Amino acid sequence: MAVTARTYDASQYERPSVTVDVVIFTILDSELKVLLVKRKNWPCEGMWAIPGGFVDMNEGLEEAAYRELREETSVSGQDVYLEQLYTFGNPGRDPRTRVITVAYFALVGADKLHLPEGGLRAASDAAGVGWFSAYTPPLLAFDHAEILEYAITRLRYKLEYTAVGFQLLPERFTLRELQEAYETVLSEKLDKGNFRSKLRKSGAVEATDAYQETGGRPARLYRFRDDAVAEIKTRRLFP
Amino acid sequence: MAVTARTYDASQYERPSVTVDVVIFTILDSELKVLLVKRKNWPCEGMWAIPGGFVDMNEGLEEAAYRELREETSVSGQDVYLEQLYTFGNPGRDPRTRVITVAYFALVGADKLHLPEGGLRAASDAAGVGWFSAYTPPLLAFDHAEILEYAITRLRYKLEYTAVGFQLLPERFTLRELQEAYETVLSEKLDKGNFRSKLRKSGAVEATDAYQETGGRPARLYRFRDDAVAEIKTRRLFP
DNA sequence: ACAAAAGTGTTGAGAGTACACCCATGC
């Protein structure tokens, strides 16, 4: 019986390793991007993988996720959305030993990233880190393709039910940029007028007095209103 | 850097213990109930807790959850809904050692439970297992109150967005029973007419030719249609 | 006949959708 197994001396049990992996998304060039790192060790040496690492013995899980995020992107906790995604623990997912991975997913605004000189290309070749299209990633190590797929599914749900989408954009953005972000994540065309009127009614954004040149009429820049949102008025879907 | 830390010899790291806890819900006497077990060891000896146990080295997480479920309720995998809930891993949540708990939540139909003789009262006193009102549980061990709260929140979401609610009821049920199940979980009165008409349109249930006596006009018994449901047509809520 | 519970129908208000239209800027 499980309860009796929970004795004081837990050390008699062999323990698995526990890691935290973070699927980091952003939007660049109107595309949904994910951050990947190149593995330097066996197994899967040279393959791309979702960044992650072992959980320190005195460190909380979320704490570890923030640490990974900071190590890979130099982005502080204030500037990101971070959420636990799922825990993957099939025996055999890592050939070395039993590894249980608590996966997180993170949304980072493109303006928070200070890209290295030479841009993305140079970064991905030299440093072994790079942004990849989330829908057409390279071959990934371990079961990371499954983790990425799961993260994309969750991101779509989140986008439809909450207002986290803003975390993917720079602090000030045009409404077209916001709509394009939604369209790329959802892979679906949206109606301009309806998108804007719903947005206006929700009170989630406020206009700034700055404009951005676009080739036609300049577009007003908007800002996300973090006070008014958080909870989207949710309606029961079933039954 | 995290990536370099992922070397072959993972044994150099101290490893946490990993357990799986399962929050098991059912509906009895028009109330949402949760299964709790009485702890027999230090710490928290004698307190009620969510059933759980260590993950075996060659056992998947979900596999472990099904095992717990079977051990506590003798219910097979076919007859339940099981879903991963969240992973709790704050250092210090267990005073003995670092324990990371992958929590699952399960929905079991009341007809699947073969209650011991003497009913609930006897069971909870003697065997150290019992069903408790989920909204007014006893004082729980460790951070299990938090886990239960989280499970209830998730259950409500699930009920509104999907058709899992049927898993809480016996195979054949009256529409009033179904509505009462929804009302207890959501803590909210629903309109009879609207509830029924939406349910009819969704095609989620089908009538049987059996009836149940109720004190007034006999109520028709319905059955869940597992083919037609699964995916509730979801509409974007934001923006 | 009356109470109790099952089961259906109606109607006004509000949300969603498609689409057309005006505005400001560069060439």
Next chain:
DNA sequence: GCATGGGTGTACTCTCAACACTTTTGT
């Protein structure tokens, strides 16, 4: 002027929510 993109309004449709109503049983 005209192309390009920003920004708004309208009208039709459908769903939602409150409430009234009919039907079938037991006493």
